[in-house]
Amino acid sequence: MAAKPIIIGVAGGTGSGKTTVAKEIFHQFNEQSIVLIEQDAYYKDQAHLSFEERLLTNYDHPLAFDNDLLLDHLKMLQEGMGIEKPVYDYANHTRSSEVLSIAPKDVIILEGILILEDDRLRDLMDIKLFVDADADIRIIRRLVRDVQDRGRSIESIIEQYISVVRPMHLQFIEPTKRYADVIVPEGGQNQVAIDLIVTKIRAIIEEKAIL
Secondary structure: OOOOOEEEEEEEOOOOOHHHHHHHHHHHOOOOOEEEEEHHHHEOOOOOOOHHHHOOOOOOOHHHEOHHHHHHHHHHHHOOOOEEEEEEEOOOOEEEEEEEEEOOOOEEEEEOOOOOOOHHHHOOOOEEEEEEOOHHHHHHHHHHHHHHHHOOOHHHHHHHHHHHHHHHHHHHHHHHHHHOOEEEEOHHHOHHHHHHHHHHHHHHHHHOOOO
């Protein structure tokens, strides 16, 4: 690689559309070397805890993430080294024994609810995005996702949202808006914002002489 990779951070609350935005950007650069890194893959290993103890994990708190490992991996990718990205097992509430081998790329999209909360991660980013959506839209999206993809009951999702997700969003996620270079309303539906961001990324790529 001719230069250090560009790192684009895509943050936002649960159900905001940040994953959709990240994937839309990703697909715009298919002709280039690009990788998507999800902060969710870096939830801390909880193998040392009992299953009952793991069930008490607050996944919306900054301390749930192994940002030290994520930071090390991002720096390795910047230096042209491959990484073994962890895989999180949501059924067992701990890190899986599997890993994904990721080769260094020219563009890295880092996506997650709290990537802008850690100043060490922010300092690595060339562009910082915060994807915004109304709270009612976000809870509906979370309901659909957790029922369909994670086999959870509606009652448990609502209880978790009220007791954990909403207060954590207000305390830790919403305040990170101030660190964003661009706030993207309406998430993945905002094609104008996505097109503008892609144009900016291409300009940075050309400036860094990656192409």
